[in-house]
Amino acid sequence: MILLKRNWIISSFIGIFIMGYLCHGYGKDKELLNVSYDPTRELYKDFNQVFQTYWKEKTGQDIVIQQSHGGAGKQARAVIEGLEADVVTLALAYDIDAMHRISQLIPENWQSRLPNNSCPYTSTIVFLVRKDNPKRIKDWNDLIRPDIEVITPNPKTSGGARWNYLAAWGYALSNNANDESKAMEFISKLYQNVPVLDTGARGSTNTFIKGIGDVFISWENEALLAIHKLGRGQFEIVIPSLSILAEPPVTVIDKNVDEHGTRKIAEEYLKYLYTPVGQEICAKHYYRPVDPNIAVIYQDQFPKVRLFNIREVFGSWTDAQKKHFSDGGIFDQIYMDQ
Numbered sequence: 001m002i003l004l005k006r007n008w009i010i011s012s013f014i015g016i017f018i019m020g021y022l023c024h025g026y027g028k029d030k031e032l033l034n035v036s037y038d039p040t041r042e043l044y045k046d047f048n049q050v051f052q053t054y055w056k057e058k059t060g061q062d063i064v065i066q067q068s069h070g071g072a073g074k075q076a077r078a079v080i081e082g083l084e085a086d087v088v089t090l091a092l093a094y095d096i097d098a099m100h101r102i103s104q105l106i107p108e109n110w111q112s113r114l115p116n117n118s119c120p121y122t123s124t125i126v127f128l129v130r131k132d133n134p135k136r137i138k139d140w141n142d143l144i145r146p147d148i149e150v151i152t153p154n155p156k157t158s159g160g161a162r163w164n165y166l167a168a169w170g171y172a173l174s175n176n177a178n179d180e181s182k183a184m185e186f187i188s189k190l191y192q193n194v195p196v197l198d199t200g201a202r203g204s205t206n207t208f209i210k211g212i213g214d215v216f217i218s219w220e221n222e223a224l225l226a227i228h229k230l231g232r233g234q235f236e237i238v239i240p241s242l243s244i245l246a247e248p249p250v251t252v253i254d255k256n257v258d259e260h261g262t263r264k265i266a267e268e269y270l271k272y273l274y275t276p277v278g279q280e281i282c283a284k285h286y287y288r289p290v291d292p293n294i295a296v297i298y299q300d301q302f303p304k305v306r307l308f309n310i311r312e313v314f315g316s317w318t319d320a321q322k323k324h325f326s327d328g329g330i331f332d333q334i335y336m337d338q
Contacts, residue, residue, distance in 0.1 A: 030265055031064045035085035037072040037159055037248070038200035039222045043285040044089070050281060051272050055265065063265060071200035072159025079105070079253065086257050086266045089250040091159025093117070094317035096251055105255045118249040120273035121287035124305050125167040125246060127238040128208065128216040128223040135214045139241050140171040143215060144189035151213035152194055153204045155325055159248075160201035162325060164217040167244040169324070170313045174242055188334040205230065219246065220302070221286035228286075237303070245307045 036044060048065040055063055068075065068083070076095035079085045080103045090096055099105040111118045129137050135148060143150050153161035168190055172183035195212065198204040201222055208216040209230060215238075216223070223237050250270050257263040272278045279294040288302055289295050314320040324330045 029062045029064055030262055031066065031260075032086045032262055032265055032269060033066045033068065033084060034087050034089055034269075035068045035075050035079055035083060036089040037075060037091040038069055038202035039160065039205075039219055039225070040089060041067070041069050041202070042225065043282065043287065046285065047273070047278065047281050050277060051269055054272065054277075055268070065269075069200075069202070071153065071157040071161075071203075073157045074199065084256045084260070085253050086260060086262050087250065087252055087270055089248070091246075091248050092162060092317060093247070093249050094321045095159060096249055097318070099253065105253050106251055107254065110251045111249060113252075114250065114270060115274060116290045117247065118251055119247040119290065120250060120270070120278065121248065121282040121289055123220045123246040123248065123287055124243045124307060125164055125240075126218060126220045126223050126243065126303075126305070127240060128218045128226055128235050129214065129238055131234055131236060133236055133238065137215050137238055140168055140186075140190075141175075143168075143193065143217070144186060146193075148193050148215060149195055149213040150190060150193045151196070151204050151208045151216040153201055154197035154199055155331055157199040158201055158204075160219050160222075160246075161197075161204075162320075163219070163244060163246045165324065165331065166310065166314065166320060167240075167242075168217070170244055170308050171240065171242045173313065174308075184330060184334065187330070191334060209234075220288075220305075224286035224301070239303050239305055241306065243305050243307055245309045247309075 034044060044067055052063055052065065055061060072091035072095050076090060076098055079088060080099055088096060093111060096110065100108050100110065127137060129135070137148070142148060152164045155161040155165050165187065169183050169187055172186035173180070176182035196207060198207055201219055204216060205218070205222055205226060207213065209226065226235050227237060250273065252263065252266045252270060257266045273282065274291070276291065276294060279289040279291040283289045283294055283298040283301070286301070289298065310317060310320060322329065
């Protein structure tokens, strides 16, 4: 009887120890959720597999990495409203700023925590046209011709669409001595040629691939993907005379990683994007690497483009968002008038 009681006490103690061990996350697979924007599906599918191997070799721990993709604006709102992302890898800084401003999920200085303003890769905006460029599209001015159908997503929901819009606005200003009334007229004519506004960049890619439209205003990486994989031999890229430097940032979501016990993994996950291995994966998926050594290796992949950045023309993302994309802003004004 005494022996049975002693065995029961030992078994209970072991059970309590094991439960405590698991509840504290030791010996248990960790799960990470990366909430991203539309065109990064292929990039992070490959990156996640490499990082999982790296982490297993470094720590002996298996991790499960889940992905969520959609229009950047919609994705940001989902996180603000409760989607428990450990990291976000979105299209523009304004959407991540909102996670501090609205719900205090991250600190105000989040963009200073990683190199290059927390942007491990960049891109720009180009035109995707059909093989042999039958409409002879060469520059932004061609997109307002009455015989042209333009495909671009909705800037109210898509980060890529906002980059598209701002690239067009910057061109119009440059061509019209910074006359904003003429830039607004140009943008209005451009959107009159848009037959459908998809919610995200990948949706617009699919719309164009299905045969709708003469030109797709596209992320460079998405256009290169279409050229090489999604529609080999069906499309060509046209480089406009002026475009914008697109800077998609990343960050850990502090409130969530601290609740999930995933801060260390999440921070390492994002830092790994800046390593030579991570940078090469970015380049292979047609994002411009920020590591100059990797950039040199892939320089022939990326065409030379004359670029301006958002600060030079718009001041900041906050200024651009308020003026152009907020309710009642310039985009709403021109779109409601059509």
